Amino acid sequence: MADFKGIADQFVGFYYQTFDADRNGLAGLYRDHSMLTFEDSPCQGTAAILEKLTSLPFQKVVHRVATLDAQPASENGSILVMVTGALMVDDQPQPMNYSQTFQLQPDGQGSYFVFNDIFRLVYPAQ
Amino acid sequence: MADFKGIADQFVGFYYQTFDADRNGLAGLYRDHSMLTFEDSPCQGTAAILEKLTSLPFQKVVHRVATLDAQPASENGSILVMVTGALMVDDQPQPMNYSQTFQLQPDGQGSYFVFNDIFRLVYPAQ
Numbered sequence: 001m002a003d004f005k006g007i008a009d010q011f012v013g014f015y016y017q018t019f020d021a022d023r024n025g026l027a028g029l030y031r032d033h034s035m036l037t038f039e040d041s042p043c044q045g046t047a048a049i050l051e052k053l054t055s056l057p058f059q060k061v062v063h064r065v066a067t068l069d070a071q072p073a074s075e076n077g078s079i080l081v082m083v084t085g086a087l088m089v090d091d092q093p094q095p096m097n098y099s100q101t102f103q104l105q106p107d108g109q110g111s112y113f114v115f116n117d118i119f120r121l122v123y124p125a126q
Numbered sequence: 127m128a129d130f131k132g133i134a135d136q137f138v139g140f141y142y143q144t145f146d147a148d149r150n151g152l153a154g155l156y157r158d159h160s161m162l163t164f165e166d167s168p169c170q171g172t173a174a175i176l177e178k179l180t181s182l183p184f185q186k187v188v189h190r191v192a193t194l195d196a197q198p199a200s201e202n203g204s205i206l207v208m209v210t211g212a213l214m215v216d217d218q219p220q221p222m223n224y225s226q227t228f229q230l231q232p233d234g235q236g237s238y239f240v241f242n243d244i245f246r247l248v249y250p251a252q
Binding site: 074115 | 161163168190192193195197198199200204206208210211212220221222223225227229241242244246248249250251252
């Protein structure tokens, strides 16, 4: 079995580094059958996903990962990743908690793409 | 394609209702190749997973789901589910946030079992 934890670590580091620097750089991580659910908005395909991510209404964003867990997700080598963390946007001083789940699938050429992507902000329980 | 959102809703309702009433009742949802990562503890197989869940150090627990998102996870009918919510244990007045991801797989007999399960408490960002 591939080193799923190492691959997940490497993917998550690259993903948020790219997200925070230039969201357009995420295009290569998705395929036309990839799915993103961002808060209440589901979309599918690289173009729709990039349109969603690049239209989010902030200029600056910094993700800070708190936990990162991975498990093998299928016999074909896909990897399930769940991240919890915090993000800061623009000049708002207060970070927001979030949780994000990815399923990474091997692309047959030694790399991985994002098949599933679910993102939710986590609001403090009352 | 099966009604993945309806199946996810039904599963999540049953899962937490059973968890909160009698964790032993969750045994039927796992198989011997199922994986659970509960906080920092990974384990595999129905027996190990039930041992973990039933040994958690609280008597009373109530889960309250805040968000529930689902996506088809593979061509074989598996379903990815991410939940965020809050839980209250014993007589502690303050709920804790959590996030939990499941991959449900069809069991070939019209039902589903949990192949992947990742659980994390989410602590307020500072």
